[in-house]
Amino acid sequence: MSARDIGGARIEGVRRRGKQIFVDLDRGVLSIHLGMTGKLLWNGVPGKYARAIFELDRGTLVYDDIRQLGRVEFHPTLPKRFERLGPDALGIGFDEFYGRLRKRRGHVKAVLLNQTFLAGVGNIYADETLFAARVHPHASVARISKARAQRLHASLRQTLETAVEFRGSSISSYVDSNGARGGFQQMHQVYARTGEPCFVCGALIRRIVVAQRGTHYCPHCQRL
DNA sequence: CAGATCACCTGCTTGC
DNA sequence: TGCAAGCAGGTGATCT
Numbered sequence: 001m002s003a004r005d006i007g008g009a010r011i012e013g014v015r016r017r018g019k020q021i022f023v024d025l026d027r028g029v030l031s032i033h034l035g036m037t038g039k040l041l042w043n044g045v046p047g048k049y050a051r052a053i054f055e056l057d058r059g060t061l062v063y064d065d066i067r068q069l070g071r072v073e074f075h076p077t078l079p080k081r082f083e084r085l086g087p088d089a090l091g092i093g094f095d096e097f098y099g100r101l102r103k104r105r106g107h108v109k110a111v112l113l114n115q116t117f118l119a120g121v122g123n124i125y126a127d128e129t130l131f132a133a134r135v136h137p138h139a140s141v142a143r144i145s146k147a148r149a150q151r152l153h154a155s156l157r158q159t160l161e162t163a164v165e166f167r168g169s170s171i172s173s174y175v176d177s178n179g180a181r182g183g184f185q186q187m188h189q190v191y192a193r194t195g196e197p198c199f200v201c202g203a204l205i206r207r208i209v210v211a212q213r214g215t216h217y218c219p220h221c222q223r224l
Numbered sequence: 225c226a227g228a229t230c231a232c233c234t235g236c237t238t239g240c
Numbered sequence: 241t242g243c244a245a246g247c248a249g250g251t252g253a254t255c256t
Binding site: 019033034035036037067069070071081113115122123212213214 | 247248249251252
């Protein structure tokens, strides 16, 4: 993407699906993904890690990203890969959730992280959801009962809604567009609590690796 | 096609 | 004190 692509473009709308942000322009679409350390700062001062600066009529939007796992791309037409994104994790009802779950195989945590299953569940929220639902991250999706699926669905919604309310988890450096840190990290029950006692039963939280991601769970509360 | 693995990137933590 | 190694993770490419 270069300034030539979007200079003078008119913004016609802004949408979000999971972690993906879409800015509809009169000549295409801007897709933005914050990755892990990406930030969009409204009227922020561009610092050492500013990767893109958008001069708008009413202010300046700075895209800042320390680890550069995020992306800002311009597309004249939206690529097919975005069509593969699942429905937004916050909006899905139980029937659709259960129907989609039944078509999947493998470890439940890997499925939760898969953005074609649902869009929007990252590593922290997968761990926190599984703890709230009392489901072991290694549980096989094929063997999840409808009752447990209901707990998973309810826990996912609860976890994400609370996280949004607290404006996210500022683990490394996340801040919102006003530069404010999130507060959800203080609510974490298992994430990054390896070796510490479970708040419910006192058992020590364990860390394993599932789907190449650090995975935290209570060996007593969460069952296969 | 599905699942597993690696590369990307840099600040912070750990170990010697 | 200093330095190297390990770790964090969302996604896409590559491999099996």
